């Protein structure tokens with residue numbers, strides 16, 4: 001077990017890659033001492049998505065108080081942490097630099113080591129983090145080789161993790177990411193932003209078999225594609241408007257939103273679960289790991305646990321979407337493997353996961 005073989009350490013994590021300003025302190029890669037997330041979601045809702053300029057200005061306003069709050073909730077000062085981990089990329093350039101510069105300032109002032117983290121590696125380590133009440137009876141750590149399904153607003157990836165910090169990218173989305181598809185379809189159905197939770201809520205009262213939406217299996221590959229599904233929902237909406245109203249643009253038509261949302265959600269989850277299960281078999285993965293914002297989806301959580309024979313690790317709900325605890329957890333595993341970043345490193349807004357070593 002990794003906990004026994006790696007030395008103890010407390011890591012301060014900082015995350016500002018998109019629209020959450022977040023800081024957290026995590027002990028030994030698993031125990032959350034504090035986790036502060038200042039979400040800007042409401043601010044961006046009126047634009048129907050993240051407005052980069054607004055995001056970076058808001059990060060600048062809140063970053064230091066969020067970091068102070070994280071240390072204070074952990075009852076620690078900067079002197080008590082062993083290292084600072086910060087999201088280096090990928091993400092919005094103007095947002096990333098705020099976290100990176102704050103982290104560099106703290107590292108320079110305190111002499112603590114600094115570790116730049118790939119945002120997706122943060123998501124991949126989120127299932128290592130314990131539920132809030134698990135201190136006395138910690139759940140077992142994920143065991144390698146692991147098949148990871150990483151589904152967020154920007155990525156849908158199947159990754160084989162053969163050891164700590166060792167990744168083989170098997171495939172990923174060719175067009176829209178799963179979360180992006182949720183967001184776009186939510187907009188199409190007039191449900192607002194962020195789309196994932198809104199679709200999930202609307203789908204509760206819907207019939208997942210009401211509409212036969214396509215599944216892009218892309219057989220022979222471990223890739224995904226969701227743009228055809230998004231277009232199929234658009235065509236269905238137009239057809240319903242034409243049938244029930246005056247023409248395909250008739251906004252006065254009351255759409256069967258619950259059935260549309262439920263059928264769309266089922267189409268996405270069906271493909272994600274089926275391909276993950278087959279990939280796990282093919283690569284003899286012992287266990288499965290699901291992470292990223294879409295891993296908050298209840299249907300996905302239920303179906304993947306139901307259909308997978310081995311253990312499935314999914315982060316606690318509050319750690320599925322962006323947070324700094326996952327950055328601190330990933331930072332811990334880099335720290336105990338002796339990795340440190342140079343203080344003059346730059347943010348990397350585009351950083352393919354295949355370049356992660």
Ligand code: KG4
Pocket residue numbers: 018151152153154155178179180182183194195196197200292293294295296297298320321322
């Ligand atoms: O990981 P994340 O917070 O940010 C990125 O790194 O992209 O993921 C955000 C994505 C959004 O697209 C959001 O709609 C989706 O995760 N999401 C969900 C749910 N909660 C968040 N998708 C489906 N069902 C949910 N319950």
Ligand code: ZN
Pocket residue numbers: 119123152153292293321322
């Ligand atoms: Zn994310």
